[in-house]
Amino acid sequence: MTNTELCRRSFLRAGLGGISGSLALNSLLSAQNLASKGVVNPLHHAAKAKRVIFLYQAGGPSHLETFDYKPQLAKLDGKPMPESLTKGQQIAQLQGKDLVCFGPQHKFARFGKNGEQLCELFPHIGSVVDDLCIVRSMTTEQINHDPAHTIMNTGSIIPGRPSMGSWLLYGLGSEAENLPGFVVLVSNGKGGQMQPIAARQWSAGLLPSKFQGVKFNSIGDPVLYINNPPGVNAKLQEQSINAVNAMNKIGYGTLKDPEILTRVAQYELAFKMQTSVPDLVDVSKEPKSVLDMYGANPGDGSFASNCLLARKLAERGVRFIQLYHRDWDHHGGVKANMEFKAQETDRATAALIKDLKQRGMLDDTLVIWGGEFGRTPMSQGGDGRDHHIKGFTYLMAGGGIKRGISYGATDDFGYAAQENVVTVHDFHATMLHVLGIDHKRLSVKFQGLDARLTGISGDVVRDILV
């Protein structure tokens, strides 16, 4: 029997219950490069999208100053919220406070063929509205940032469940040879309302850690330890790795342990990553026209630079690219802060859509824009908005999603999603669906269950599918 066979056999019999089992699992999944097949093979149904770029607006963007136009709320500004709506509902920092309507702080305008109403701070997004599906009826269950991020990313509030990028790597594998298949980028905003984001949000949880997201950094090494130690040049690094691998192969000759070959492969891969990543993250070689389109300044670690980098990663076959942009937690000063946010994200978001489109990639890339929750139609402190889980907006574009439509609606106050409610689990099911995965069949053995990675509920939102 060959080693690959042995390896495969042991993998097939292994669960996640022990050390040797997991070793075998990794051995199987580690080829000579990072590209790998997933467990959903063949796909459950034809896929429309191959990859996802998730523009995660962390902190909870106000739907009322972005993409959910509420003229009624403007009229009721300063009036008490009807108690019939808010009674017995969850509430965050406004606990025990008077609940007063707070009209939209910016004007809206019409964009696109259907005259879609968007906040006028976002004209660039307006210019691509005919490529977007605006979902105005999102809901979630968690009203504080940390657990709300966790459920949005993993479908559960208990730490240790895999995040959505891990689902895709596990299910679909990766096509990127010298790059991780799940990349995370984080940018800060200027408003100073930056909520923390735990590394849990891109964890592989109970799946093997090769499925975890790899964070690319704008400070220091772009990927942790991707740069050689001081004084070690590429040649010496290669010689060192060759020596390690040659020695390990001698060990393999004695022990015939496939895990050693896996280790050899991982060192080769590490070296390939070392040569490819620094080049990749350097967006300064992009044409000026492209930099201008995104509004990116090479090396600034901004959302705009990250959007451009996301396109480059997508081109290289990265399966799931998640850009966290922070500073949407507008408890105060929502008016002024929304202007910052628009400056930071509007142009770049639209540029990414356009860029993908002009490269023919929008057809098989799913782009998602949204955060962990929305914000109250009630004012907080007279100029801000509190966390809100009963209705908020997501944008989706690209592979498998209808273009130039809106879906679902909140009530006249922008308080509760009323029409075609989309839960976090529905959103997950829909995302997986366009990628060729039936979320009900993507499972892993965990605590005695064939645990569905997405959690126990969720229905595909078929109305928005092409």
Added chain:
Amino acid sequence: MSVARFLFAAVALSATLAAAPVSFNRDIRPIMSDTCLRCHGPDKSSRMANLRLDLREEATKALRNGRTPIVPGDPDHSEIITRIFATGARIMPPEFAHKTLTDAQKQTLKRWVAEGAVYEGHWAYQPVRRPEPPVLAGNPVDAFIEARLAREGLKFSAEADRRTLLRRASFDLTGLPPTPAEVTAFQNDKSPDAWVKVVDRLMASSHYAEKQAMHWLDAVRYADSAGFHGDNLWPAWPYRDYVLKAFRDNKPFDQFTREQLAGDLMPNATVEQKIASAYNRMNRYSAEGGLQPKEYLAKYGADRVRTLSAVWLGSTMGCAECHDHKFDPFASKDFYSMKAFFADIKETGLMPDRGADAWGSKLLLATPEQQRQLDALTAKADAARRELDEKAKALLAKAPNYVGTADRSWHWQKPVSARAAAGSVLKIYNDEMVESSINGFERKRGDGLIVASGPIPSNDTYTVELRPGAGKWTALGLDLHSDEVLPGNGLARGADRFVLTEVDAEMNGRKLPFVLATANKTDVHVDAPAMAAIDGDPSTGWSEGHMLGLRFGSTVTTAADSVITVRLHQDSPIRRAVIGRFRVALSNAEYSWPYLGDSGKQSKARTDENQAVLNVDVEHGVPFDVTEGFKAEPDKRTERQQKAILDFFEFTTPELQPLLIAAEQTAWERTRFFWSIPRVVTTETTEPAITRILPRADWMNETTEIVQPAVPAFLGKVETGGRRATRLDLANWLVSAQNPLTARAYANRTWREFFGMGITKSLDDLGSQGEAPVHPELLDWLASEFVQPSYDAAGAHAWDMKHLVRTIVLSKAYRQTSMSTPALDEKDPDNRLIARQSRFRVDAEVVHDTALQVSGLLVDQFGGPPVKPVAPAGYLFAMNFPKRDYSESRGADLYRRGVYTEWQRTFLHPALLNFDAPTREECAVNRTNSNTPLQALDLLNDPIFVEASRVFAQRALAANPKNPIDEAFRLAEDRLPTAQERRILLGLHAESLKQFRADPKAAEALLSVGEAPRPKAVAAADLAALTAVTRAILNLHETITRN
């Protein structure tokens, strides 16, 4: 069937290897559990057709339609058999269940019914009996395994060679590789009890505890931070040390259990027992503003049940938070009844994470001497404060509108120079425009702002020269400016705070001493008040607030060209807690109040571009609460206003100054001493909160059934004679003969430590969905031997953790070689039968510790506060509250064992995370063991390992200057390299030497990594080339693999 299901629902080995007859537990329960019980099992809410198959009585009753699910002995008339062989719409399980039965499974079910459909209680819930070993001589562990191997036509493999054996035992027992000398000694020890001696030596070492505690700490999710949101650090390490000592001193496990769950409730609880009770506080806590307290109390309680259930019961009770368990007999009521045991823990949903009230219940770990000293200092400080307050109140009664209109404003200075001693670059913005970003972005005139940039040294001293012109000055002011670019809470260039350890000032070579330091307060760094900046002690510093007012001992008189030199010493042990942006002021008022430095007010005051000199504050030097307070009648003033007025009055009244200074000084002495005493979060008991069954975990529900503390009904009852059962009752029950799960769960996990996989691999699930044990009698024997030692048990006690380990490690099974054969691989690829040993990569901490050990860097110190090995700058970029950057430890604390690394839950240290250490946000009774390119990058390029390589090279060179390469290899692997291996290492060395000789700067750069000293005598190129070799050795698979 999806590939995923196929992979993970693989048939248990025992079943595939089994011969007839059909056994319910071995063959039928796994099938039923996986495919039938979701709809026909214990959970009534999802039960279909009113049919239960998990109980024989139910399954053999006729249904309403007249058919009988199971007719024992008659498969042809058993509806379940008919249905599983049916096609189309009638097939079971139905299509919507996404479950299918294989032909073999169908045949097995049919045979089982034909053989009489005999049910057995689930193995794990049966009392632990003590199986008789098949052979009475020798270690029963071997007897059970050998008997099973014989049935499979297998035998034990040969014993491993002694080097391998000692490395295996050293890694397993102590988490460190043996020294070459230890290996040689063992190889040369021909006595029959050589192995016993080695095992006993290793188990007696404190390193034994450091290794064994690691996985217990995973299970109880011990961490040094709270886990939610700001993820701030809490004092938990004394509990970690308690666990370490329990393993070291071999505390009986029943006692270990009682103390952790209920140490605080034990009669005459000792300090140690109260520390142990911190177990109950190791769940994540949130301090996020706007959280709904009830929601979080529900989260904390549920977390405790999940953890207890996994650790002691090996069960997945978490499933029953929302509904009755689908496969095991845990009802939802059981979940909430277990939760009710913890309802007496004193805590709040929003748990304060900073300041004096942080983390709720805490236990000060003062020695009697420390307590006496603290009491004395407290009495002294209280007396001084009382004297001041009494006198102040008397005077204040005579001065109803004391505040007047006096201008007490600060005179902001435009410094003439600013220099830093240790590398920071200071730039003064006087009339120049400066950009800042705080709550937005602005660009305005600096007005004396000093901005630090350039390198960020661990410590620095800023020297600022002021030329204030002629005047008389009473105080120096220092205002720190927040900016988004400053990672240290927006104020410092690194760390999570600034620390100003000392300020001094001089003029014309004469010191200008300060007598009083005051700061505006944020109640965050209550241990670092303003007085710390003038106490002459460089180990203490000011961190609390933004603005510091320092009163001169006597009025400073300046001439037109006088220069005052101010030095800001920042010598904190916390690295890079150095100030980023600040302005300096002087006051010529009698006394100036520093509270005005508050950034918000400051920026309001400065919005007017026309304000020539910023010497006018919005409140004219008087705190807002004071002016407002004086507007009201004395008896109408709020408590806050009264306090503000009294503080202000004391601060500004000349005759009170000696008393004020004495009060502040004694308060600081008391504070400093108080915070030097270690403390730990602990459990305090209070009136138990009402616990309800929450369907679907809906915490807002206030109408459902109220439950009392109780253990899962099917496992028995805690007898209390009507008294509400406590955590102590729970603990006693867990380690009682009534509960069959604790000993089995613990024995199974212990087995995993020494073979890489449990006897049942599902460490967290001994229930029906878990794997049946491959060696069931062995597991029960070990469980029984753990509780009541009898084999080779001289000196052992009940619930003896060390005895269990020793019994396993002394077995023949443990000592086998890990080498396999094609035939064995074919039959038992995962080594479940134990016809050989296993190989696996060592744990994350051990990867780290091994590098430090072989390089000689490891600092062997048992216990103590967490330490922070080097980590990349910016690693904590995505955190906030406070914004922070990583600040590594100093000196010896850089080189401690991984078990002491500060466990930051939301951003675990990369050298731990990359090698699969769990974040401990949630209970983890098993670690995965992966092999990834990120691990390769870490071992190759992480400065921790680069420094270790360099020091390793130094060590090898010192030990064997003639042949350091062989020496290094031997230190790491306990053997000499083969000729072929030596050639590879020599080749790498020659290449490296050539390159480093050609590029001496590169050699210097490599050798400059890390702070461990470097011998100057060795030529840089030589040491760098050898470092390249030792680095390769530390990266070898063999180095990090336990064989």
